[in-house]
Amino acid sequence: MKGKLVRFGVSMEDTLLDKFDRLISKRGYTNRSEAIRDFVRNELVEEGIHGGDAASFGVLSFVYDHRVRGLEAKLTDFQHDHFKCIVSTSHVHIDHDNCLEVIILKDKAEKVNEVANRILSYKGVKHGELSLTLAGKEL
Ligand code: NI
Structure with a gap:
């Protein structure tokens, strides 16, 4: 949004x-x-994210223990259930036990928050964070 x-x-x-x-x-x-x-x-951006219907992008990163029973299947099933708002997923094997996953989400902020919070609440997900921004034309 360039102005004078x-x-x-x-x-x-x-x-x-x-x-x-x-x-x-x-x-x-x-x-x-x-x-x-x-x-x-x-x-x-904060105001737009929390106050409106504008399209937002979320970057969710989290670390989890892949040995926790059923967790990987749960994470995959959940992401397939929400494929419409998940743009991409990257996976890094940190060490023998731990994985880092980075998911890019696009939807209304409320929906992005809901999906991210659900993932972060799973048993075995140790630490994670969601960063939200608005679609470029809103900036
Ligand atoms: Ni892994």
Whole structure:
């Protein structure tokens, strides 16, 4: 969503500005404008994800113990039940016992959250995290 650049002034306490400058420098920004644009985008994504019907993408990564009885079959069955919102799945054999799976999901945020939370709740899934974003044209 490219528009024309508009300049505007921002007032804040010097102590807050110092903290802001330290934060953005730590994150690798070389100027305040780019940092503020990204921060605003992040807030808009959060708002869009939690407040609307927009298409969202989710990246779910989780680690599980493949030796837990029935877990692999359960994970596969569940993903086939939700094939319409699962774009892709990658599997990494971490070591003798553990696997890492990364699933890319596309649907309304509510649905993506529901599918991800179900997977994370399975016995044998040790740790996992869902990262949500909006489809590109929404940004
Ligand atoms: Ni594996």
